[in-house]
Amino acid sequence: xxxxxxxxxxxxxxxxxxxxxxxxxxxxxxxxxxxxxxxxxxxxxxxxxxxxxxxxxxxxxxxxxxxxxxxxxxxxxxxxxxxxxxxxxxxxxxxxxxxxxxxxxxxxxxxxxxxxxxxxxxxxxxxxxxxxxxxxxxxxxxxxxxxxxxxxxxxxxxxxxxxxxxxxxxxxxxxxxxxxxxxxxxxxxxxxxxxxxxxxxxxxxxxxxxxxxxxxxxxxxxxxxxxxxxxxxxxxxxxxxxxxxxxxxxxxxxxxxxxxxxxxxxxxxxxxxxxxxxxxxxxxxxxxxxxxxxxxxxxxxxxxxxxxxxxxxxxxxxxxxxxxxxxxxxxxxxxxxxxxxxxxxxxxxxxxxxxxxxxxxxxx
Amino acid sequence: xxxxxxxxxxxxxxxxxxxxxxxxxxxxxxxxxxxxxxxxxxxxxxxxxxxxxxxxxxxxxxxxxxxxxxxxxxxxxxxxxxxxxxxxxxxxxxxxxxxxxxxxxxxxxxxxxxxxxxxxxxxxxxxxxxxxxxxxxxxxxxxxxxxxxxxxxxxxxxxxxxxxxxxxxxxxxxxxxxxxxxxxxxxxxxxxxxxxxxxxxxxxxxxxxxxxxxxxxxxxxxxxxxxxxxxxxxxxxxxxxxxxxxxxxxxxxxxxxxxxxxxxxxxxxxxxxxxxxxxxxxxxxxxxxxxxxxxxxxxxxxxxxxxxxxxxxxxxxxxxxxxxxxxxxxxxxxxxxxxxxxxxxxxxxxxxxxxxxxxxxxxxxxxxxxxxxxxxxxxxxxxxxxxxxxxxxxxxxxxxxxxxxxxxxxxxxxxxxxxxxxxxxxxxxxxxxxxxxxxxxxxxxxxxxxxxxxxxxxxxxxxxxxxxxxxxxxxxxxxxxxxxxxxxxxxxxxxxxxxxxxxx
Numbered sequence: 001x002x003x004x005x006x007x008x009x010x011x012x013x014x015x016x017x018x019x020x021x022x023x024x025x026x027x028x029x030x031x032x033x034x035x036x037x038x039x040x041x042x043x044x045x046x047x048x049x050x051x052x053x054x055x056x057x058x059x060x061x062x063x064x065x066x067x068x069x070x071x072x073x074x075x076x077x078x079x080x081x082x083x084x085x086x087x088x089x090x091x092x093x094x095x096x097x098x099x100x101x102x103x104x105x106x107x108x109x110x111x112x113x114x115x116x117x118x119x120x121x122x123x124x125x126x127x128x129x130x131x132x133x134x135x136x137x138x139x140x141x142x143x144x145x146x147x148x149x150x151x152x153x154x155x156x157x158x159x160x161x162x163x164x165x166x167x168x169x170x171x172x173x174x175x176x177x178x179x180x181x182x183x184x185x186x187x188x189x190x191x192x193x194x195x196x197x198x199x200x201x202x203x204x205x206x207x208x209x210x211x212x213x214x215x216x217x218x219x220x221x222x223x224x225x226x227x228x229x230x231x232x233x234x235x236x237x238x239x240x241x242x243x244x245x246x247x248x249x250x251x252x253x254x255x256x257x258x259x260x261x262x263x264x265x266x267x268x269x270x271x272x273x274x275x276x277x278x279x280x281x282x283x284x285x286x287x288x289x290x291x292x293x294x295x296x297x298x299x300x301x302x303x304x305x306x307x308x309x310x311x312x313x314x315x316x317x318x319x320x321x322x323x324x325x326x327x328x329x330x331x332x333x334x335x336x337x338x339x340x341x342x343x344x345x346x347x348x349x350x351x352x353x354x355x356x357x358x359x360x361x362x363x364x
Numbered sequence: 365x366x367x368x369x370x371x372x373x374x375x376x377x378x379x380x381x382x383x384x385x386x387x388x389x390x391x392x393x394x395x396x397x398x399x400x401x402x403x404x405x406x407x408x409x410x411x412x413x414x415x416x417x418x419x420x421x422x423x424x425x426x427x428x429x430x431x432x433x434x435x436x437x438x439x440x441x442x443x444x445x446x447x448x449x450x451x452x453x454x455x456x457x458x459x460x461x462x463x464x465x466x467x468x469x470x471x472x473x474x475x476x477x478x479x480x481x482x483x484x485x486x487x488x489x490x491x492x493x494x495x496x497x498x499x500x501x502x503x504x505x506x507x508x509x510x511x512x513x514x515x516x517x518x519x520x521x522x523x524x525x526x527x528x529x530x531x532x533x534x535x536x537x538x539x540x541x542x543x544x545x546x547x548x549x550x551x552x553x554x555x556x557x558x559x560x561x562x563x564x565x566x567x568x569x570x571x572x573x574x575x576x577x578x579x580x581x582x583x584x585x586x587x588x589x590x591x592x593x594x595x596x597x598x599x600x601x602x603x604x605x606x607x608x609x610x611x612x613x614x615x616x617x618x619x620x621x622x623x624x625x626x627x628x629x630x631x632x633x634x635x636x637x638x639x640x641x642x643x644x645x646x647x648x649x650x651x652x653x654x655x656x657x658x659x660x661x662x663x664x665x666x667x668x669x670x671x672x673x674x675x676x677x678x679x680x681x682x683x684x685x686x687x688x689x690x691x692x693x694x695x696x697x698x699x700x701x702x703x704x705x706x707x708x709x710x711x712x713x714x715x716x717x718x719x720x721x722x723x724x725x726x727x728x729x730x731x732x733x734x735x736x737x738x739x740x741x742x743x744x745x746x747x748x749x750x751x752x753x754x755x756x757x758x759x760x761x762x763x764x765x766x767x768x769x770x771x772x773x774x775x776x777x778x779x780x781x782x783x784x785x786x787x788x789x790x791x792x793x794x795x796x797x798x799x800x801x802x803x804x805x806x807x808x809x810x811x812x813x814x815x816x817x818x819x820x821x822x823x824x825x826x827x828x829x830x831x832x833x834x835x836x837x838x839x840x841x842x843x844x845x846x847x848x849x850x851x852x853x854x855x856x857x858x859x860x861x862x863x864x865x866x867x868x
Contacts (some may be wrong), residue, residue: 006535010693010704011700011789011791012700012701012781013697013699013700013701013728013782013791013793014695014699014704014722014728015536015726015728015782015785016784017378019740019783019785020730020785020786020787021733021736021786022784022786023653076508077621099748100671105396118735119733119734120734120735120736121734128819154686164399175549224574239739243601255564288736288737288739289736289737292739293738293742293750294739294742294750317381341750342742342745342748344621344747344749345372345373345608345618345621345746345748345773346608346620346621346622346773347620347773351768352621353621353622356617356620356627358627359522359524359627359628360521360522360523360626360627361520361521361522361523
């Protein structure tokens with residue numbers, strides 16, 4: 001071959017928009033940073049330690065799996081494992097013991113992702129799958145919600161104590177934990193109490209929205225999750241379809257049911273600001289691999305998530321349902337992708353050529 | 365524009381990189397190269413047939429190879445000189461495979477042959493003008509290289525409502541159409557008028573992307589007072605220059621799947637083609653040169669050059685202040701759909717809209733990683749297809765499913781691969797699948813042809829056997845009748861083939 005040029009046969013296009021998986025993943029991490037830092041602030045050193053342990057375990061598991069599968073270990077640099085670990089950590093109770101984080105991360109990467117064949121092949125969102133596995137296996141640890149104890153507050157444990165809490169299972173002082181609003185609401189409703197009444201008395205929209213409530217590390221501040229989501233939208237990492245459909249459906253169902261029976265149903269504001277709705281809608285439901293790839297499919301997916309979320313919260317056995325709703329809809333993704341395809345140029349939705357009046361000149 | 369006019373779905377906004385070459389006027393004083401290499405096939409279709417022998421002297425503009433076959437185009441001598449050989453050369457194609465070419469050694473005299481333009485083209489019958497376009501060897505110069513005269517004649521068979529002259533040069537780096545429109549707007553407007561006259565179109569539109577304000581201004585000025593020619597501004601987005609997308613943007617109609625633009629009364633010609641048509645019909649000049657963009661990070665002076673066909677591209681780079689460094693990729697055409705060139709020793713041909721020498725930073729050299737189903741390709745596809753599914757099915761050799769997912773409608777524009785964060789060579793998969801499908805169609809055709817022949821043979825043999833039997837029967841029946849002296853001759857004849865019996 002001529003020395004004029006480094007000739008290597010390659011198909012067009014020869015230009016690229018310079019995007020890459022690792023950069024996309026980093027953008028998602030960046031969007032998650034505010035909500036994560038807020039979680040650190042609210043729940044102190046134990047949360048920071050659990051987060052670090054979980055994320056690290058995810059990365060190590062990924063490297064181990066890549067090694068076993070004979071794939072280049074350098075593929076871990078696509079940051080997807082780090083993001084999975086990060087997203088899992090955000091779903092955990094902030095003071096959960098270390099083995100919850102490590103076990104969850106191992107489950108997420110090894111069972112949730114690599115067993116399917118690695119990145120791009122998994123059916124379920126790995127982080128949520130791990131969370132649900134943990135919730136079912138270790139219900140006590142997964143529902144121990146610590147009070148908000150900001151880093152600078154007197155109740156916050158120092159670093160050494162925190163290490164003890166996470167690694168040695170040091171007992172928590174009485175009164176350090178309590179229920180989430182969703183949990184309390186569910187318990188109250190089960191006890192026959194008046195849900196609407198309870199919410200009016202206890203629920204603080206301000207605290208729920210800004211994030212001064214008990215819950216998972218990423219569940220506290222809906223505001224910061226929303227801001228992160230908007231960043232993803234602006235940078236076109238995600239499209240609006242899933243979050244808007246999900247939140248809209250949830251709000252609509254909550255509004256209608258509250259209107260019909262205000263005693264047994266919480267309103268849209270309660271639903272939209274409680275638990276992991278915002279972070280779920282923008283970060284977990286939009287995960288590329290496990291959500292549909294066409295605009296119409298995304299809307300259907302979002303509606304499904306919203307409806308399931310409302311149904312499980314209102315009538316199901318678990319107080320929080322974001323993870324269940326998204327995982328259930330994940331199973332429908334292949335079906336949705338098959339059913340909702342974009343219309344091709346020059347064709348009808350059914351795939352036939354569009355009709356036209358032929359412009360051929362009539363031969364006289 | 366209203367109701368989606370001026371737009372199409374999907375598409376991408378690649379970095380234009382056009383400023384460097386768009387700044388400079390077209391270089392028209394390129395010195396003659398030592399030799400010109402003229403491939404006999406610079407068009408879609410069959411090789412042209414050489415008309416002159418090696419050693420013969422030819423004049424500038426003289427036809428040296430004639431179109432042969434249903435789809436072909438004439439080739440003319442770009443300058444006066446001696447045809448030294450008809451030989452194989454390396455083609456400007458990624459394969460680097462050899463093809464037949466005529467090699468012309470210029471004598472430097474630039475002596476023109478006699479040109480015979482029509483006295484008044486508008487008094488000449490359109491069919492005759494189409495014939496002159498054919499004579500001039502003009503092909504689609506935007507890269508389609510389809511013989512222009514055939515397109516014009518096809519256009520005459522339809523009621524063309526809109527003639528679109530495509531000035532939407534959407535490929536990055538390329539500015540040949542831009543410069544041509546700026547500097548030769550009057551000729552383009554004249555050419556548009558001529559094409560409109562030939563195909564009897566109701567409306568003629570020159571569509572230019574909004575990132576070429578100078579070209580738009582120049583065309584508007586030139587079209588002033590001419591009447592019946594509109595300059596339409598369309599948004600700059602890749603692939604606006606693709607005929608289907610441009611038709612949708614200008615008329616609001618989509619070309620139905622499996623149909624041509626003719627069927628909905630639209631005909632699209634590139635501005636450079638229209639310019640060449642004007643040159644042929646007003647001055648009688650055949651297509652012997654073209655404007656091409658010489659650009660890319662390795663080029664000393666990115667610019668547009670009007671060069672004779674057959675000029676080695678090395679010569680073009682040398683007169684653009686040379687190449688610095690070894691190009692990472694050498695392309696003919698733009699970076700989105702252009703083809704890799706095997707070396708600098710390939711000639712400029714009729715379809716070369718640009719010659720690019722890209723450096724390392726300008727090409728995508730990433731290693732592909734698995735698809736993460738992000739759906740960016742779906743958003744980017746201007747045809748509304750599912751590139752990720754097409755690629756997956758192509759990879760599995762499940763071509764039927766790939767067709768279903770959109771391969772049958774794919775225009776190979778590369779928008780999907782341009783935005784793919786996993787750097788998957790999607791277009792490569794599609795080209796592979798299309799190639800395999802073509803192969804399959806061919807062998808299917810071959811098979812059915814063979815089957816046809818077989819069944820025809822069987823039928824023939826059966827018919828022959830039948831005839832033989834019938835003849836035998838007839839023969840057996842015959843002796844019962846009183847027969848003359850030749851009866852013995854007939855009985856001896858039983859082994860003769862059936863055909864001979866008939867004659868009896």
